[in-house]
Amino acid sequence: MGSRHFPARTVLFEREPSGVTYRVPALLYIPCVAKLLAFAEERLSIDDAQANLLVLRQGAFYRNYVEWEDMRALDTATLKHHRSMNPCPVYDEFTGIVFLFFIAVLGKTPEAYQIITGQNAARLCYVSSSDQGQSWSKATDVTQTVIGRSIADWATFALGPGHGIQLKSGRLLLPAYAYHIDCKECFGKLCKTTPHSFTFYSDDHGQSWRFGECIPSLPSVECQMVSVDEEDGSNVLYCNARSPLGFRVQALSMDDGAVFHYGQLVQKLVEPPHGCHGSVIGFPAPLFYTPSSPHSWGRAPWPINGSDCPLLSRKITRHSYLPLSEVAVENPAAMSLGSQLQSHQEPTGSNKPCPSSSHHGTHGAMPSAASCGGQGQPDPGAVSKSTFLFQTPTWVLYSHPTSSRSRVDMGVYLSTFPRDADSWTEPWVIYEGPSAYSDLAYIELPYSEFSATGIPAMAFACLYENGMRSPYEQISFSMFTLYEVIQNIPLKVTSPGLKLLLDKKRRGRSCVIT
Structure with missing residues (x-):
């Protein structure tokens, strides 16, 4: 492997000499305008009781360079006498609306006090933007209409933190957790509670919201979700949650988040004492086939004959992106985003208009793929139905401190089959040193910036405390490609196909169609 590789890092938020601290990052990528929205809490000190309001920095994508605007406070994302916490943004591709959900907590009441006493001081609120984050609506408190009487059974609750997701159906999903009151004034204590993760969701583009059932069995706290497609045409909602048990908890839902099956411990993903928030993001897997069996398509973790070289197919649907393309092998300059700082051009995707605000209320009116960064429905005419016998599966990237002893050494892990708790790779450490909360974003890079082949490359952005x-002390931003992730994963890889790909690339053997 040689010397360790770290992606370039840009500090977006930094502790001020006065003690003002920025915590709890949230990151949202809007593909149709190639814009990044980076959110954080502004606190008067490190203490969560000293949280004040939410702040935002907007980033415009110029080739592989991001130009960040100055930080600004989100003055409308507040309730009187409350402090704003846990930013959780989600983008509706059907309407072009960005929702920024958050909790508003009364006064200086810390979460620990609410858990002990069972006196909930949190409210569920949101602001929205129809111009990709330039301006924001006034705050709307939806606690009563969404949670209702159930709030009496919750000692407290919170969102995410970090990004929400939208499913193919259009459903908007917000990760959340609540401390359920098991009993009051029992065993000499004021209150006994257990935390469980769940989702808030909307099927009418944010006009109304509901919440699903919590993950049963194991305690689970801060969480994020991924919609996972599998080769056989099925789909599951995957939840990855913080836990006080020393390892992450994962759970699956077969009905888009309304009900979760029993959680299970993921022993390859360790937690530091008391746990720490982590982030997950899904993306379409690269497709491979073997020369000896060109009609035998499969995802990378399938075993491949040792004499064969996995080939990356050019025959792809609109959702079957190939991040490990000729770009990664034949154009070394495209391997590392951090090594390229291009001169300023028009922002990538700026010529692709987002859905206008006139789409409000037009349920099901989805913008075309061309109008919003290729994120629309797949074009059934792009590839004949006989080309593939399965749908492109989803791989998952996960970011989290890698030590079981303390919040240190931010790493990213890869899973090629996330429902299997043993599928996670060893981590690639992207920052050595103290680090904590993070949030990931998936970015499809335009092919014109990285390759003359017409195949898009894939990148990820990570916003993390460090x-x-x-x-x-800081909240930093880094970008890296899937090629970099695979190239820097330690050699201990359990997936046969992924291990073969790693071995061949490390020996310098080209495994692409020429």
């Missing part, structure tokens, strides 16, 4: 002595 510092030299404390994890809460």
Whole structure:
């Protein structure tokens, strides 16, 4: 492997000499305008009781360079006498609306006090933007209409933190957790509670919201979700959650988040003491076939004959992106985003208009793929039905501190079959030193910037807390390609297909169609 590789890092939020601290990052990518929205909490000190309001920095994508605007406070994302916490943005591709959900907590009431006493001080609120984050609506408190009487059974609750997702059906999903009151004034204590993750969801583009059932059995706290497509045409909702049990908890839902099956411990994903928030993001897997069996298509973890070289197919549907293309092998300059700082051009995707605000209320009116960064429905005419016997599966990337002893060494892990708790690779450490909360975004890079082949490349952005002595000194932004992830994963890989691909690339053997 040689010397360790770290992606370039840009500090977006930094602790001020006055003690003002920025915590709890959330990251949202809007593909049709190639814009990144980076959110955080502004706190008067590191203490969560000193949280104040939410702040935002907007980033415009110029080739593989992001130009960030100055930080600004989201003054409308507040309730009187409350402090704003846990930013959770989600983008509706049908309407072009960005929703920023958050909790508003009364006064200086810390979460620990609510858990002990069972006196809930949190409200569920949101602001929205129809111009990709330039302006925001006034805050709307939906606690009563969404949670209703159930709030009496919750000692407290919170969102995410970090990004929400939209399913193919149009359903908007927000990750959340609540401390359910098991009993009051029992065993000499004021209250006994257990945390469980769940989702808030909307099937009418944010006009109304409901919440699903919590993950049963194991305690689970801060979480994020991924919609996972599998080769046989099935789909599951995958939840990855913080846990106090020393390992992450994962759970699956077969009905888009309304009900989750029993959670299970993921022993390859360790937690530091008391746990830490982590992020998951899904993306379409690269497709491979073997020369000896050109009609035998499969996802990378399928075993491949040792004499064969996995080939990356050019025959793809609109959702079957190939991040490990000729770009990664034949154009070394495209391997590392951090090594390229291009001169300023028009922002990528700026010529692709987003859905206008006139789409409000037009349920099911989805913008075309061309109008919003290729994120629309697949074009059934792009590839004949006989070309593939399965749908492109979803791979998952996960970011989290890698130590079981403390919040240190931010890493990214890859799973090629996330429903299998043993499918996770060893981590690629992207930052050595104190680090804590993070949020990931998936970015399809335009082919014109990286390859003359017409095949898009794939990248990820990570917004994470870090510092030299404390994890809460800065919130930094890094970008890297899937090629970099695979190239820097330690050699201990359980997936046969992925291991073969790694071995061949490390020996410098080209495994692409020429």
